[in-house]
Structure formats: structure tokens, C-alpha cells
Amino acid sequence: MNKILNNTKGDRWIWLIVILLSIISMLAVYSSTGTLAYKQGKSTETILFKHMLMIFAGIALMYISHKIDYRYYAGISKVFMIITIPLLLITLVFGNNVNGASRWLAIPGTGFTFQTSDFAKLALITYLARMLSRKQENIRDVKESFAPIMGAVCLVFVLIMWANMSTALMLFGVSILLLIMGRVSIKQIMITCAVGGCLVVMVALLGPRRHLYMTRIETWRHPEKASVEKKFQGDHAKIAIATGGIFGKGPGNSTERNYLPESYSDEIYAIIVEEYGLIGGVTILGLYLFLLYRCVKIVTKAPKAFGALLAAGLSFSLCIQAFANMAIAVGLGPVTGVPLPLVSMGGTSILFTSVAFGIILSVSRHIDENEELKSAEKTEAAPKIKNKVIVGEIGLA
Incomplete structure (x- = not known):
């Protein structure tokens, strides 16, 4: 222990x-x-x-x-994203349906189920952090940087949103915060928000849970008009x-x-x-x-x-x-x-x-390890500096 x-x-x-x-x-x-x-x-x-x-x-x-050194997660993020997209698609088609939403995927032979959106959140955030950090030199380039970043965000966003609107909106908000921190231009961020807004409207009007979304919003806005149930x-x-x-x-x-x-x-x-x-x-x-x-x-x-x-x-x-x-x-x-x-x-x-x-x-x-290393280097350097000063003083004498 x-x-x-x-x-x-x-x-x-x-x-x-x-x-x-x-x-x-x-x-x-x-x-x-x-x-x-x-x-x-x-x-x-x-x-x-x-x-x-x-x-x-x-x-x-x-x-x-x-x-694990956090820098290894940059390479792992690519594998995560490769797994995430088909996993979300499989969940939408073959996932366990609860209240009209396919959010859970069964793990064969274990009896366990898991929400693939939990894995998708981890995958998208690590992938965005990797892309934004590596594309800083040409972060405003549409073809090299903005297009692949926005494509990843919007694709994962719409796949999660089809069955889980709340989780998708929160993940989209986190993605926008990362884009701001990653020095993406305001114009490109506004485009991403506009595309995301269009996707929200599309799913809200055409998605399998559209009636549930409208009912919940109306119940929250006008509880006095809603039924007891x-x-x-x-x-x-x-x-x-x-x-x-x-x-x-x-x-x-x-x-x-x-x-x-x-x-x-x-x-x-x-x-x-x-x-x-x-x-x-x-x-x-x-x-x-x-x-x-x-x-x-x-x-x-x-x-x-x-x-x-x-x-x-x-x-x-x-x-x-x-x-x-x-x-x-x-x-x-x-x-x-x-x-x-x-x-x-x-x-x-x-x-x-x-x-x-x-x-x-x-x-x-x-x-913490970097700070300890810097502190140790300063401690080792201090006696050397002191000896040089003493030798200099003797020489002057």
C-alpha cells in the first residue's frame, strides 16, 4: 500500500x-x-x-x-477516433433501445452494456487536443487545419445527438471552448457553430426522439400546462x-x-x-x-x-x-x-x-516532475556559482 x-x-x-x-x-x-x-x-x-x-x-x-505519460495519448487519440465512428454507427443500428434511444451497446459474453458516447467524448477531446496543438503554425488554414477539425467535431456530434441530444450539446460546447483556446479564428468558430445549429435543428425535426424533445422543453417552459405524468x-x-x-x-x-x-x-x-x-x-x-x-x-x-x-x-x-x-x-x-x-x-x-x-x-x-527537475538543477548549480565567486574574489585579492 x-x-x-x-x-x-x-x-x-x-x-x-x-x-x-x-x-x-x-x-x-x-x-x-x-x-x-x-x-x-x-x-x-x-x-x-x-x-x-x-x-x-x-x-x-x-x-x-x-x-502513462500524457504525450502517448496523442498517438492513441487517432486509434480512438478510428474506433469511435463505427462504434457510434453500430450503436444507432444495433444498440439496446430504451425510451426510443439507442445509446447502449452490449459487450458480447459479459452481460455488460456501455454508452458509446462516453468513449466518444474521450476520443474526440484527445483528438482535438492533438490536432489543435500540431496545427498551430497553420491553424487558420481551411484545408489543412479547419476542415478536418470541423469534420471530426460535426460527425461525432451528429452521431451522438441522434440518440442523446444533451450529451452531444455539452460535447459540442467543450469542442468550441477548445477551438477558442487553440487560436482558431472567430470566423471559423462561427461557421462551426452555424453548422452545429443546423444539425441540431435537423435532428430536432427529423430525429426519432423529436416529440420527446419538444415535450420536455414545453413542460419545462410551461409546467402549469403540462399533464401530471x-x-x-x-x-x-x-x-x-x-x-x-x-x-x-x-x-x-x-x-x-x-x-x-x-x-x-x-x-x-x-x-x-x-x-x-x-x-x-x-x-x-x-x-x-x-x-x-x-x-x-x-x-x-x-x-x-x-x-x-x-x-x-x-x-x-x-x-x-x-x-x-x-x-x-x-x-x-x-x-x-x-x-x-x-x-x-x-x-x-x-x-x-x-x-x-x-x-x-x-x-x-x-x-510536477518538470518543476522538481528544475529545482534540482538550481540546487546543483548553486555551489558551482558560489565556488566561482570565491575563486574570483581570491584572484582579485
């Missing part, structure tokens, strides 16, 4: 945030899965044990990925938050967990506020804000453009998703299927999130 701790590098605060979020996740999932356990004919302890295994596996993946999830999330008060009802004392759909996933923030009150809700928000702050520090210290863009893209993706989940829970947006990173119960989504954290920590580890 001591050997593992000694080999654990990178930002210590991020490690602490991950551990705290994992502990909160186990408490919240155990409390909110009673109804799910009853439906599946299992005990809540069985579901919790499976969730804990995924968390420990995620931490192990995070440890492994943080030990349509606003059921949003209303019970608000009830959970409103009855939590300042200190909450206490761990395991939630009542809305028995009514809220996906109380252990999309609406887990509402359950946390109900049981731990305003203090618990603010604590979760504070942890993600502090995570964003630590990641921004890593971005500003990164010596290479690729490391800075990679850490920025992954951290923005995680934090924007977290803020979106919390905003939806309190009624600031229409209901969507966006989980709370590292807190919501999930399978492979926890693993992909952990890998993203590991890559951020890999960039941080590289920064």
Missing part, C-alpha cells in the same frame, strides 16, 4: 476530490436503490457491492492512466430539494427515492439534497468548483499546448456535465438523462470518467 501511495503522483487535491465523491456516491446509491432492488428481486447490499466494484475498478484505471419527474425532484431544508432528513431517510425515476442516477443530486440538506448540496457544488479550479491551474502550468488542451477539454467536459445535472435537478433546465460524474450509479461510465481523471493527473504529474 505504501509503495502505491508513494507512486501516486499528480495533483493531491484532485485525488482527494475523487475519493470524497466516491464516498458520497456509495452513500447516496445505497440510500436510493431500494425501489430498484425490489424490482430486480435483489438486496440493496448486492447493488451497492456491484457499484463499489465499479468505483474501485475506476480508481485502478485512474491510477494506471495517470502513470409529463412533469412527474421534475416535480418530485423539486419536492425532494424543498423538503431537505438546511440540514436534510438524514442519511437513508429520503421519501422521494420511492417516487423519482432514476433516483440513483440522473436525479441523485435531488436525493442528496433531501437527505443532507442545503449543506450537502453546496458541498457537492463546491467540490466540482474546486475541481475546476485545480484543473485550470494545471492548464496554466502545462508546458506544452497538447497537455494544456487535453486537461482543459477533459476537465470542462466533467464539470459542465456535473453543473448540468445539478441545474436540471433544481429546475433550471428540461429533464435529460445526464448523470452526475463519479456520483451517479453507473457501469462503464464510471470507468471512462476515471480514465479522464487519470489523464488530467498525468498532465499534472508531468508538470
Whole structure:
């Protein structure tokens, strides 16, 4: 154990945030899965044990990925993109259909399913960081730089959006932030936004979930006109938050967990506020804000453009998703299927999130090693400089 701790590098605060979020996740999932356990004919302890295994596996993946030099991910990103496009297409055609959306793909022979959009987010962000860092000399060249970058963004965007609008919009927003950081011209960014807007309109009008999108937006905008069934999830999330008060009802004392759909996933923030009150809700928000702050520090210290863009893209993706989940829970947006990173119960989504954290920590580890090396060089150089000064003084004497 001591050997593992000694080999654990990178930002210590991020490690602490991950551990705290994992502990909160186990408490919240155990409390909110009673109804799910009853439906599946299992005990809540069985579901919790499976969730804990995924968390420990995620931490192990995070440890492994943080030990890999982040510069290797530039080469891996090409392989990721080659795999991502056919994987998203296969998911749309053969994926498991839930509520009219094909988001999950079964892993043959394992019984596991995973959302290919989680892998696509990781692939697109690493690929964009690589392309933007390598094309800096001719970043404004349309044929050499802009066309392949915009093509990758829009292709992945529309393939995800066909079944998962919320995830696609967040990923598109992160991509635009990376384009701004990568010094792409405002004109080219506006073109990308215009193309993205057209794709959104196309999917919203022609996609398989077009009626669901319109219904959710109308329910959010005019809840007084919506039926009880349509606003059921949003209303019970608000009830959970409103009855939590300042200190909450206490761990395991939630009542809305028995009514809220996906109380252990999309609406887990509402359950946390109900049981731990305003203090618990603010604590979760504070942890993600502090995570964003630590990641921004890593971005500003990164010596290479690729490391800075990679850490920025992954951290923005995680934090924007977290803020979106919390905003939806309190009624600031229409209901969507966006989980709370590292807190919501999930399978492979926890693993992909952990890998993203590991890559951020890999960039941080590289920064720390460079600073240690510079400090050591200064320490070794100091006696030599002192000896030269003494010799010079003797010579003058």
C-alpha cells in the first residue's frame, strides 16, 4: 500500500476530490436503490457491492492512466477516433433501445452494456487536443487545419445527438471552448457553430426522439400546462430539494427515492439534497468548483499546448456535465438523462470518467516532475556559482 501511495503522483487535491465523491456516491446509491432492488428481486447490499466494484475498478484505471505519460495519448487519440465512428454507427443500428434511444451497446459474453458516447467524448477531446496543438503554425488554414477539425467535431456530434441530444450539446460546447483556446479564428468558430445549429435543428425535426424533445422543453417552459405524468419527474425532484431544508432528513431517510425515476442516477443530486440538506448540496457544488479550479491551474502550468488542451477539454467536459445535472435537478433546465460524474450509479461510465481523471493527473504529474527537475538543477548549480565567486574574489585579492 505504501509503495502505491508513494507512486501516486499528480495533483493531491484532485485525488482527494475523487475519493470524497466516491464516498458520497456509495452513500447516496445505497440510500436510493431500494425501489430498484425490489424490482430486480435483489438486496440493496448486492447493488451497492456491484457499484463499489465499479468505483474501485475506476480508481485502478485512474491510477494506471495517470502513470502513462500524457504525450502517448496523442498517438492513441487517432486509434480512438478510428474506433469511435463505427462504434457510434453500430450503436444507432444495433444498440439496446430504451425510451426510443439507442445509446447502449452490449459487450458480447459479459452481460455488460456501455454508452458509446462516453468513449466518444474521450476520443474526440484527445483528438482535438492533438490536432489543435500540431496545427498551430497553420491553424487558420481551411484545408489543412479547419476542415478536418470541423469534420471530426460535426460527425461525432451528429452521431451522438441522434440518440442523446444533451450529451452531444455539452460535447459540442467543450469542442468550441477548445477551438477558442487553440487560436482558431472567430470566423471559423462561427461557421462551426452555424453548422452545429443546423444539425441540431435537423435532428430536432427529423430525429426519432423529436416529440420527446419538444415535450420536455414545453413542460419545462410551461409546467402549469403540462399533464401530471409529463412533469412527474421534475416535480418530485423539486419536492425532494424543498423538503431537505438546511440540514436534510438524514442519511437513508429520503421519501422521494420511492417516487423519482432514476433516483440513483440522473436525479441523485435531488436525493442528496433531501437527505443532507442545503449543506450537502453546496458541498457537492463546491467540490466540482474546486475541481475546476485545480484543473485550470494545471492548464496554466502545462508546458506544452497538447497537455494544456487535453486537461482543459477533459476537465470542462466533467464539470459542465456535473453543473448540468445539478441545474436540471433544481429546475433550471428540461429533464435529460445526464448523470452526475463519479456520483451517479453507473457501469462503464464510471470507468471512462476515471480514465479522464487519470489523464488530467498525468498532465499534472508531468508538470510536477518538470518543476522538481528544475529545482534540482538550481540546487546543483548553486555551489558551482558560489565556488566561482570565491575563486574570483581570491584572484582579485
